[in-house]
Amino acid sequence: MNRLxxxxxxxxxxxxxxxxxxxxxxxxxxEASYSILSRSARTEVVRLPVGREPHHLIxxxxxxxxxxxxxxxxxxxxxxxxxxxxxxxxxxxxxxYHLGFSPDGKWFVxxxxxxxxxxxxxADGFRLAGRIFIDGLPxxxxxxxxxxxxFVTLQQSGRVAAFDLATQTLKWNMPVGNAPAGIxxxxxxxxxxxxxxxxxxxxxxxxxxxxxxxSLQTGKGAHNFFPKGDGRHYFLSNRVEGVVTLxxxxxxxxxxxxxxxxxxxxxxxxxPDGRELWVTQRxxxxxxxxxxxxxxxxxxxxxxxxxxxxxxxxxxxxxxxGAGLPVRAASTVSDRK
Amino acid sequence: xxDLIDLWVGVQAWLFETLVSPVLFHFGLMAWYEPGYGAVExxxxxxxQIAVIAIGMRYFERRWPLEKAGPDDSLVMVDRIxxxxxxxxxxxxxxxxxxxxxxxEIELAVRSWGYMPPRLERLLxxxxxxxLLSFLVYFVLYDFAAYWLHRGQHAFxxxxxxxxxxxxxxxxxxxxxxRNHVIDDLLITLAxxxxxxxxxxxxGEYVTILMVGRLIESWSHANVDMSFGWLGERLLVGPRFHRxxxxxxxxxxxxxxxxxxxxxxxxxxxxxxxxxxxxxxxxTGVDDAAVDADNGRGWLVQQATVFGRFxxxxxxxFRRRASVP
Numbered sequence: 170m171n172r173l174x175x176x177x178x179x180x181x182x183x184x185x186x187x188x189x190x191x192x193x194x195x196x197x198x199x200e201a202s203y204s205i206l207s208r209s210a211r212t213e214v215v216r217l218p219v220g221r222e223p224h225h226l227i228x229x230x231x232x233x234x235x236x237x238x239x240x241x242x243x244x245x246x247x248x249x250x251x252x253x254x255x256x257x258x259x260x261x262x263x264x265x266y267h268l269g270f271s272p273d274g275k276w277f278v279x280x281x282x283x284x285x286x287x288x289x290x291x292a293d294g295f296r297l298a299g300r301i302f303i304d305g306l307p308x309x310x311x312x313x314x315x316x317x318x319x320f321v322t323l324q325q326s327g328r329v330a331a332f333d334l335a336t337q338t339l340k341w342n343m344p345v346g347n348a349p350a351g352i353x354x355x356x357x358x359x360x361x362x363x364x365x366x367x368x369x370x371x372x373x374x375x376x377x378x379x380x381x382x383x384s385l386q387t388g389k390g391a392h393n394f395f396p397k398g399d400g401r402h403y404f405l406s407n408r409v410e411g412v413v414t415l416x417x418x419x420x421x422x423x424x425x426x427x428x429x430x431x432x433x434x435x436x437x438x439x440x441p442d443g444r445e446l447w448v449t450q451r452x453x454x455x456x457x458x459x460x461x462x463x464x465x466x467x468x469x470x471x472x473x474x475x476x477x478x479x480x481x482x483x484x485x486x487x488x489x490x491g492a493g494l495p496v497r498a499a500s501t502v503s504d505r506k
Numbered sequence: 507x508x509d510l511i512d513l514w515v516g517v518q519a520w521l522f523e524t525l526v527s528p529v530l531f532h533f534g535l536m537a538w539y540e541p542g543y544g545a546v547e548x549x550x551x552x553x554x555q556i557a558v559i560a561i562g563m564r565y566f567e568r569r570w571p572l573e574k575a576g577p578d579d580s581l582v583m584v585d586r587i588x589x590x591x592x593x594x595x596x597x598x599x600x601x602x603x604x605x606x607x608x609x610x611e612i613e614l615a616v617r618s619w620g621y622m623p624p625r626l627e628r629l630l631x632x633x634x635x636x637x638l639l640s641f642l643v644y645f646v647l648y649d650f651a652a653y654w655l656h657r658g659q660h661a662f663x664x665x666x667x668x669x670x671x672x673x674x675x676x677x678x679x680x681x682x683x684x685r686n687h688v689i690d691d692l693l694i695t696l697a698x699x700x701x702x703x704x705x706x707x708x709x710g711e712y713v714t715i716l717m718v719g720r721l722i723e724s725w726s727h728a729n730v731d732m733s734f735g736w737l738g739e740r741l742l743v744g745p746r747f748h749r750x751x752x753x754x755x756x757x758x759x760x761x762x763x764x765x766x767x768x769x770x771x772x773x774x775x776x777x778x779x780x781x782x783x784x785x786x787x788x789x790t791g792v793d794d795a796a797v798d799a800d801n802g803r804g805w806l807v808q809q810a811t812v813f814g815r816f817x818x819x820x821x822x823x824f825r826r827r828a829s830v831p
Binding site (some may be wrong): 199200201221222283284306324325347348366367389390408409411431432433451452453454471475 | 518537
């Protein structure tokens with residue numbers, strides 16, 4: 170596609186508001202920019218500046234904004250859900266590496282990866298309720314269904330910690346394995362899956378006390394989850410192995426499919442029609458497109474340096490929890506269908 | 507252009523996933539996963555720089571030399587070792603390992619106090635629309651800091667003891683730029699990394715600035731009889747401008763080396779009154795027998811003897827301080 174066509178496409182997307190239905194946002198973490206891609210044309214439409222070291226992004230509870238955590242400028246940048254353009258800045262959110270809203274939409278939590286603390290905010294107005302300092306590189310977060318507890322992986326110390334949202338106090342802090350990163354609560358609300366980036370497996374953790382209940386070999390550098398959307402299957406990126414695996418969580422988790430995605434696959438999102446999985450390839454400066462039926466790579470879109478978070482601009486209905494509010498923990502959607 | 511980027515990151519990813527990633531994974535060093543990938547790019551950039559110097563810049567030195575071949579030619583060999591060690595990342599790796607924890611601590615402390623690195627794009631949004639312009643602005647800021655650090659290297663006795671190693675070379679060539687003591691490298695790197703973080707230079711931009719800047723600095727040491735022209739010499743530091751900074755001092759020009767400090771943009775010397783533009787050709791080196799003795803020594807001996815020089819310059823200062831009641 171030539172530059173003129175891309176410019177025309179960008180213009181038409183912005184003018185018509187069609188970006189909502191057709192666009193994908195990618196955070197280029199190493200060059201302080203985000204790319205807006207056209208899903209249908211599978212091309213980068215425009216690249217815009219955003220803060221510094223952006224890693225993850227999330228849909229706001231009202232479904233009107235996409236919030237980008239700009240880690241090194243200590244702020245959130247809100248993009249218009251319709252156009253992907255910048256709307257406002259939420260300041261004084263320290264090191265928002267990973268971020269998420271509780272299912273009831275009342276709490277907003279960030280994992281400050283480099284500053285070693287977990288911040289719990291009242292989602293309304295982003296008022297800080299409590300800051301909990303905890304060693305070990307707080308990495309990824311997940312919530313329980315009742316919005317009472319937030320679970321945080323601690324990548325360096327090899328532990329997972331659980332915090333009470335209402336009192337902002339530690340409930341437990343348990344070892345789970347080497348370099349835990351992605352974490353997701355299964356729909357039964359009784360099992361947490363934790364990806365061990367320093368190993369080649371994921372573990373099942375009891376959310377009541379942090380006890381490790383099971384283990385599943387997936388691939389070296391098991392890193393991050395994304396639900397397929399059927400309430401049962403989850404995609405898992407394995408960064409070192411360069412593979413995305415599909416895990417069936419009914420009964421004991423097991424690997425049911427895999428696809429080779431080189432270049433340190435990381436965050437994922439699914440197209441609104443449920444047919445394609447888009448995966449950021451950190452090292453290749455690309456986004457891979459996987460056909461979910463055949464589990465084969467069907468496309469690849471060049472983007473900026475070290476692409477990390479990926480987000481489909483789409484109807485909030487596809488990410489809505491039982492309570493009617495969107496549940497997202499930055500590219501790790503809680504799936505409760 | 508995209509094909510070139512794909513080729514570059516393809517090689518980088520292959521090298522990383524084949525050689526580095528398995529080692530990091532095996533030894534449980536996944537916290538170094540992303541920095542490790544960056545380190546591979548640094549080494550690749552180093553190979554490109556060495557190729558540009560050895561093939562491109564050397565062509566000009568052979569074709570239009572300023573100083574003809576002579577007995578001092580053999581003194582250049584050690585500078586080649588410095589260049590390879592620096593460009594392939596061995597010295598930077600050591601410097602990185604030593605400075606990274608300190609840089610992290612300082613950055614985290616400052617950030618936890620609420621300081622946010624400014625982004626020029628916020629003050630001047632139109633800069634963000636132009637990647638080249640944005641790069642140039644940060645490059646100029648970076649060079650400004652490097653200019654003042656260079657003045658510091660000449661102003662403080664203990665720092666000059668280290669930096670004099672760079673100046674002791676009698677045969678200044680494209681290989682001379684990397685001839686520095688590791689402690690000098692450490693101090694400069696620490697200062698420039700902190701400066702870059704505080705003014706908001708992105709990691710990606712920093713690597714590009716470093717790459718372009720160091721290549722220009724290698725060229726500014728070239729033994730060539732060439733000029734960028736009146737205007738060009740005022741826009742970019744070239745061999746003629748920088749050679750004066752390496753000139754051997756004489757009774758008539760006792761402080762000749764306290765001029766033309768700028769690493770890349772001569773504007774700093776012009777603004778702060780340290781620029782000299784003339785057509786004279788001067789011998790290079792340092793008018794101090796102890797410093798001149800660096801010539802002919804190997805890398806390790808140079809590092810050891812200059813470290814001794816550094817300690818001798820530093821210790822009396824401490825003794826004086828200790829004696830103050």
